Amino acid sequence: MEELSNDSQKKIKHYSSSHTILLVGEGDFSFSACLAVAFANASNILATSLDSKESLLRKYTRVSRNLEILELAGGRVVHEVDATTMSQHPLLYDKSFDRIVFNFPHAGFHFKEHDNVQIDGRQLFPGPPADSREKWLKYYSSYHEILLVGEGDFSFSLSLAMSFGSASNIVATSLDSYLDVVTKYKNARLNLRILKGFGASVLHGVDATKMKLHIDLHMRKFDRIIFNFPHAGFFWREDNLLMIRMHKSLVHEFFENASQMLRVDGEIHVNHKTKPPFSDWNVGQLAQQNSLELIGCADFNILDYPGYNNKRGQGKRCDRPFVLGECSTYKFSINHSAKTTPRFLLHMNNNALDVQRNLPFPEIPISNHCCHHPYPTPFESGYSHRNISMQNHPTRFELDYSCVTHSVNAHSRFMTGMLERMSNDDVYWSSNLRSNYGEKIQRSEARRTMPRLFPHW
Ligand SMILES: C[S@@+](CC[C@H](N)C(=O)[O-])C[C@H]1O[C@@H](n2cnc3c(N)ncnc32)[C@H](O)[C@@H]1O
Numbered sequence: 001m002e003e004l005s006n007d008s009q010k011k012i013k014h015y016s017s018s019h020t021i022l023l024v025g026e027g028d029f030s031f032s033a034c035l036a037v038a039f040a041n042a043s044n045i046l047a048t049s050l051d052s053k054e055s056l057l058r059k060y061t062r063v064s065r066n067l068e069i070l071e072l073a074g075g076r077v078v079h080e081v082d083a084t085t086m087s088q089h090p091l092l093y094d095k096s097f098d099r100i101v102f103n104f105p106h107a108g109f110h111f112k113e114h115d116n117v118q119i120d121g122r123q124l125f126p127g128p129p130a131d132s133r134e135k136w137l138k139y140y141s142s143y144h145e146i147l148l149v150g151e152g153d154f155s156f157s158l159s160l161a162m163s164f165g166s167a168s169n170i171v172a173t174s175l176d177s178y179l180d181v182v183t184k185y186k187n188a189r190l191n192l193r194i195l196k197g198f199g200a201s202v203l204h205g206v207d208a209t210k211m212k213l214h215i216d217l218h219m220r221k222f223d224r225i226i227f228n229f230p231h232a233g234f235f236w237r238e239d240n241l242l243m244i245r246m247h248k249s250l251v252h253e254f255f256e257n258a259s260q261m262l263r264v265d266g267e268i269h270v271n272h273k274t275k276p277p278f279s280d281w282n283v284g285q286l287a288q289q290n291s292l293e294l295i296g297c298a299d300f301n302i303l304d305y306p307g308y309n310n311k312r313g314q315g316k317r318c319d320r321p322f323v324l325g326e327c328s329t330y331k332f333s334i335n336h337s338a339k340t341t342p343r344f345l346l347h348m349n350n351n352a353l354d355v356q357r358n359l360p361f362p363e364i365p366i367s368n369h370c371c372h373h374p375y376p377t378p379f380e381s382g383y384s385h386r387n388i389s390m391q392n393h394p395t396r397f398e399l400d401y402s403c404v405t406h407s408v409n410a411h412s413r414f415m416t417g418m419l420e421r422m423s424n425d426d427v428y429w430s431s432n433l434r435s436n437y438g439e440k441i442q443r444s445e446a447r448r449t450m451p452r453l454f455p456h457w
Pocket of ligand 1: 152153156175176208209231232250313
């Protein structure tokens with residue numbers, strides 16, 4: 001991905017991180033905190049309130065959290081500042097600012113408001129919103145159970161949390177460990193502190209290609225699963241065929257996992273560039289191979305997500321943004337009709353393996369998002385491959401590798417991992433397990449046989 005040269009200045013609406021900003025008459029300091037998060041810094045912000053800190057703490061439930069955000073981000077907070085006399089305030093009289101913001105000035109409720117309490121149908125002073133009220137940011141609701149994978153500095157998750165005023169519905173994950181995340185991204189520590197303060201579940205070391213097996217995830221279903229700008233690393237140029245294959249493999253296996261972690265009417269969202277060579281990944285086809293259908297594709301605008309900083313994610317310049325250019329939010333849902341393909345049709349597709357030579361690594365198609373049981377058995381949750389074609393997606397199919405002559409793929413590597421983890425007695429083992437050369441494997445032999453068949457592992 002092409003690197004963006006200048007990421008020093010961050011903007012949100014009328015405000016920039018290069019402005020010195022004075023806020024007066026703050027209530028619960030959520031506006032100041034919002035700017036701090038958007039800038040990932042608050043050293044340019046001086047936020048004030050007329051009330052004393054004690055009085056604010058009595059009035060607003062969220063004030064201490066917002067003050068903590070400001071403090072962590074390096075902002076200054078001064079209480080008991082009267083906007084009508086602030087030019088003489090000892091901490092302000094010699095200061096000048098690029099922006100002075102007074103949101104919804106109001107002298108108090110001493111008398112009855114003017115009869116016209118409604119303008120354009122909006123209530124002027126509706127009071128603090130009830131916490132349980134549904135809030136939306138773009139396609140995401142505070143009522144959705146949301147899983148984010150492949151996060152960089154966690155600023156996208158935080159943007160959702162800030163908009164919802166809570167993150168108890170958010171599970172935010174990264175492939176990197178906590179130590180790697182805070183070492184790689186300068187704002188990650190702050191973002192994670194705030195995110196956790198909002199009640200998010202944060203998990204590190206989550207591989208999107210295996211996440212359905214993750215101990216904290218495998219029993220959960222989500223309304224939205226989001227992977228922003230998946231990328232397998234900078235090993236070759238973006239137009240190199242091997243590089244494209246690696247990216248495709250990542251997205252393919254992410255879909256395979258995510259499709260099994262989705263609620264019936266849930267959606268998987270992938271933000272992705274739309275121009276070649278990125279369009280060559282053909283994410284729509286990768287989804288289709290996993291019984292998902294494209295239900296929408298909308299232009300992606302980073303300004304819709306205040307505070308979000310897209311990251312290269314890998315290499316020396318991992319903390320740098322990349323040029324977004326033309327990109328879209330691809331939305332997928334489970335293709336329910338594909339799940340009901342009549343069983344007899346599946347036999348017609350054994351030859352479809354030829355077609356699959358064009359696929360990324362998994363030459364044995366891996367696809368399944370439905371189980372017989374409401375919860376997968378240990379075997380099903382970990383091992384759920386089906387012999388299916390890319391055109392038709394069965395609900396269930398017997399495990400049979402005999403038609404496959406060679407297979408050197410991610411799926412096989414994954415299987416070795418499973419073999420290593422399995423204690424033979426307490427897991428179901430398919431009776432007709434065959435090696436990729438067609439020979440039958442006894443369960444007890446399996447550990448030895450699989451590495452022999454794939455010596456490059
Ligand atoms: C281009 S960066 C985008 C980072 C972040 N999503 C953003 O939008 O700023 C690609 C991300 O994909 C992640 N990634 C790569 N392979 C992954 C995998 N197997 N599972 C989870 N994340 C992965 C990397 O760790 C990196 O954070």
